Amino acid sequence: MNAPGNDQHQPTAADEVVGICQDLLRIDTSNYGENQGPGERKAAEHVAGLLADVGLEPQIYESRPGRASVVARFEGSDPTRDALVLHGHTDVVPAQASDWSVDPFAGEEIDGLLWGRGAVDMKDMDAMILAVVRQMVREGRRPARDVVIGMFADEEAGGVLGARWLVDHHPELFEGATEAVSEVGGFSVDVGGRRAYLVQTAEKGLAWLRLVADGRAGHGSQVNHENAVTELAAAVARIGKHAWPYTLTPTVERLLRGVSDLTGLPFDPEGGADREQVDALVAALGPAAKFVGATVRHTTNPTQLDAGYKANVIPGSATAALDMRTVPGHDAEAWDVLRELAGPQVRVETIHADRSLEVPFSGGLVDAMVDALHAEDPGAAVLPYTLSGGTDNKSLARLGITGYGFAPLRLPAELDFAGMFHGVDERVPVDALKFGTRVLDRMLSTC
Template sequence: MHDAPATSAATGTSAPTAEDEVVGICQDLLRIDTSNFGDGSGPGERAAAEYVMGSLTEVGLDPELFESAPGRANVVVRLPGTDPTRSALVLHGHLDVVPAAAADWSVDPFAGEERDGLLWGRGAVDMKDMDAMILAVVRQMAREGRRPARDVVVAMFADEEAGGAFGARWAVDNRPELFEGATEAISEVGGFSVDVAGRRAYLLQTAEKGIGWLRLVAEGRAGHGSQVNDENAVTMLAGAVARIGAHAWPQQLTPTVRALLDGVADLTGIPFDPEDEEGVARLVAALGPAARFVGATTRNTANPTQLDAGYKANVIPGRAEAVLDTRFLPGHEDEARAELERLAGPGVRVEDLHRDVALEVPFAGDLVDAMVAALHHEDPDAVVLPYMLSGGTDNKSLARLGITGYGFAPLRLPGDLDFSAMFHGVDERVPVDSLRFGTRVLDRLLADC
């Protein structure tokens, strides 16, 4: 589709295509440190947002940059579609990344190094790869004077890695007019390929678990460490943490997970019985590295992640705290919270730090058909299946405006690449051929959706 340089409608001169540009754009973004520590101490997204502004204004677009707080920058631009009567599509990414400890990496995590056909760096898959594909495709369309099939709102948000309070959530609450007329959205963590029984299958995200970051608080009687104390806050908290961490949550399969496992059963010949947990586990395992994502979507989860208590070896503190990362299935938030309260036990209080909704939408409709068709155009023999993300995306914030969100960052990946381990992992990297594939798919999607 893009074998030769495109021709600019305005100048008649040759210009680089999206495939020509995408790797360089991704490298540029990776070299901008946008680490989000979740406490406001990071560098912020301003430098990356200014890069996005420059990329878009250079091709004649008129984006808007706005800050929710100093340094916490977001960029939005609307591309008019050929059919103004249709509802708009939001195409969004986030500019922040989780921190990276350079000593643990094989390369500098902010050097954007290309090695062995792979682009390395923090954000290479989460999600500066998709950001680069979006920018490359939009730039090409602008240079060629092409318009998408309908209005497309391109948004690059801050703060997704800490819940979006300075990014998508802030924009939805304070600038809802930017998304006027939008009914659907596309973002990260879907559209990537996995090998299943010798067939390539693309996992299109149609659901994501809800988020509950919770604090456990135990309050007891402070005292001398040498004395008997049956109201020790540390003991009460430790019991709660142990019970919650060891709890075996029951298997509960939502419609999205059932549809995925049905598709895997068709590819592998492994029978699918929703009541057979061992059989379900075999089907999940058949997804290879993606089993990490999918396995966590068959049940609610709750993982203790932080502990804080005491200040001296011989002092029993009066208060002890822990933090939990809980993820609940669509429709199961209340029962999950009730179970956590029970497991915490007497004397331990459960407090909210951050909560956000679970999402689940049908694997059907014109947009889904267009995404599937765009993938099949580039990979005709592949299978496309729905799946649920065990984490969360900025689609949660857009859902507050009634916008239906999907995960579709199309990447054709080598079967031996442990893609799921790249997310928030050490030595994060993405194949350059996958980036070029994604630009072709995304370009076709915007023309047809």
């Protein structure tokens, strides 16, 4: 290997990113929840090897056997400045191979697209981070400030065995860090014939809940006014059909104003959240409407039902699972309404819950993101948005670290990017990965 600063014949990040992403896609890190799955150890060792290969000193941390995260610190040119956490996760949601057009763990490149589980969530960003950091170290370039590189386990199950565990047990790893950058932001959409990049500055709160109805067990032929299944079914129907009012946060308002400016569609938030105006502006975002449309209100989706063991036996209890996502700044009101909808006969138990986040679309880091995008795509618009899901930024927020979503990808307007997350035939354009390495390099050099 050539000495740092001598980059002659060395591969660039754009040269390496596809191969790194393919290697990660070929490592099955499926996370089935409840500590089920192959784990992230193999991926963590691969990541650590890529970082150590250029002279960094990564460390692997296991919360449980096989549940491995990697952390390394890349010293910046100004050690007096607050550090930045640049993080990804190496676990993925499971994939049913029979549903896919290709092997979801083969990492195939077909017609300029890289296919595989994790191609957008989020081994694409993992690869971009690793490729950029490797290039910078090889060339003897430092980021503008210290960068803590994290590749975490267990994000797809709430980060309990990954980022949350590291924050709780090894907070010293993030010493001096005040800001973080991770997934689900910086991707492009077509709005009114103009390309716009959406930087994630907010996340909805999440709560995976269990609804429990207790009743009186008995014979299926008897009259039973304390039937747990009946009580539960009524509660699930009320919750699932509830029409949550539109609640626009500052981030959502700013996004919709930007879409209004680009399209000419009307928007008058001062007059209240006009559903027709909001729906039209959301629809103008094309495939990204799947993300944004869920951020203008709370959502409560029943996801599982369980009761009884025989057709002629009335069970003594019945349970359902519920996925609730709350609008930032309005979490408490959502919980109050949920309990009212559940009713007095149904208990609401928490399986896993985490906070909502909303941070300013301003400051030096945001300026660096916007400038880096404009340098690679002049004339594009850059707007903030709220993520309907969640990221490991929720865990880092426990340390007072302000998190953004910025995995920059210039995408074809027709690509249903939002539909790729946890979807079938997940894939990302190769050109978008190379574009992302250039943007991240610029951002790290100036932020």
